[in-house]
Amino acid sequence: MHLSTMGWDNFFEEQKQALKKVNGRIARVTGLQKNHVRIHDGEEEVVVKARGRIVRGHGKNTLFPVPGDYVIEKGGVVTRVFARKNQLVRGAAGRRGKLDAAPKAKQVIASNIDTVFIVCGLDRDYNLRRIERYLTLIYNSNMTPVVILNKADLHEDSEPFKAEVEEIALGVPVHLISSIDGDGVEALEPYVTEGKTICLMGSSGAGKSSLVNAIVGEEIRIVGEVSDFDGKGMHTTTTRDMIFLESGGMIIDNPGIREISLSDEEGGVDDTFPDITELAAGCRFNDCTHQHEPECNVMAAVESGELAADRLINYLKMRLELTFVSSRESKTADRIEKERWRDVAKFQKDAKTRT
Missing domain, CATH: 3.40.50.300 (P-loop containing nucleotide triphosphate hydrolases)
Structure with a gap:
């Protein structure tokens, strides 16, 4: 067995070629054990350490290894996680x-x-x-x-x-x-x-x-x-x-999942409910919520039996959940930005005091 038979392809090879030097061995993560990970390089499977954050490239992006990742390991420690396809x-x-x-x-x-x-x-x-x-x-x-x-x-x-x-x-x-x-x-x-x-x-x-x-x-x-x-x-x-x-x-x-929490919106709802998306195109209002608006094509489909009411309810529930998550993350980002500028202002004030 070698890396190519473990899923290694041009996507990862290009990342490897972009490195000036591969300082260590390339392997794929096969499991997690608390602060350690199991990796396989095509010849052997070993357990190595993983720091809290692994720096990828020269930017600020950090990744913690998960099963399926390709990594570089040296001296029993994962030093790099390759960018992921998904x-x-x-x-x-x-x-x-x-x-x-x-x-x-x-x-x-x-x-x-x-x-x-x-x-x-x-x-x-x-x-x-x-x-x-x-x-x-x-x-x-x-x-x-x-x-x-x-x-x-x-x-x-x-x-x-x-x-x-x-x-x-x-x-x-x-x-x-x-x-x-x-x-x-x-x-x-x-x-x-x-x-x-x-x-x-x-x-x-x-x-x-x-x-x-x-x-x-x-x-x-x-x-x-x-x-x-x-x-x-x-x-x-x-x-x-x-x-x-x-x-x-x-x-x-994977262990069983009892709670399926959605993290963000990348078009997943529309892909899961293409029938509702198609019906929504016939609604009178472009921003129709499919709950109380007149001439709602989606609600009409429910009334006629073309669309199951439970399916629409689940669609609306997930839409609401993802909107809330997105809104919360946006507020968090705004808060971080405000705190950053507050720190800058404080630094400038302190600098004036010192001079």
Whole structure:
């Protein structure tokens, strides 16, 4: 195995060539362990240290290594993180469903991803509105989603579930599988070819670890039981790890996500709800909120049954959440700028006093 089979391509090669000298070895991050990271250079996997912030280039941009990153390591320490093609980002957990408690930080889950598998169990985990939130998060991160409906063996006919998801995940591949008996797993092979990186997302108990085991063909991930009381699974996966497949592909397994907080707006909502965007073009007002305006084409579609009311509600909820996040970040930036000029004014005043 070498870097080219681990996803290294011209995007990263150009960055390497721009360096006057590569002072250390290039490797890919395969996992996190508190303040340490696991890296693989194509020949061996080792654990090295990571400082709180890693300087990239000569500017002020800093990155902390995450699974999927390409880095330069020297003397057991990561000294540089290469610029990322993309990064899977969500708002840090802790909102507890309150809009006014929107996350104050962004959490980068993984980077340099080719496809994100949204893993949803066909039990109590099945939730169309949650899938819409996953899709928005993934589109905001400039990544390609695929929906995996696991535990198809729980139903005599699981096709209706697939049809429902296809209606709300327009243009997104949807696969029915059973990790227990392996049905449908072979359809995932085209996504995990040599040099391709897959990232798994889903709730605890959705079957991400069992899916990894089914793809690999052996038990390499611990699989937990799902509670009969609330249908929730335990966090059997507690770290983000990159798993290398015989096909040459790579899978980044993640702990279950119970709170899908959106971090910012990069067009993800429009990509998730293209039907609403199209309907909105027929509204009387360009700034229609689709709630109370006259001649609203979107509300008319709900009344006629063309558009599900729950889908519109989820759309409006995410729009509101992203607007709030954007507004908060803007206010924070303004506050930082005011504090900066306050410090400048203080410095000038002190300088006059000294003279």
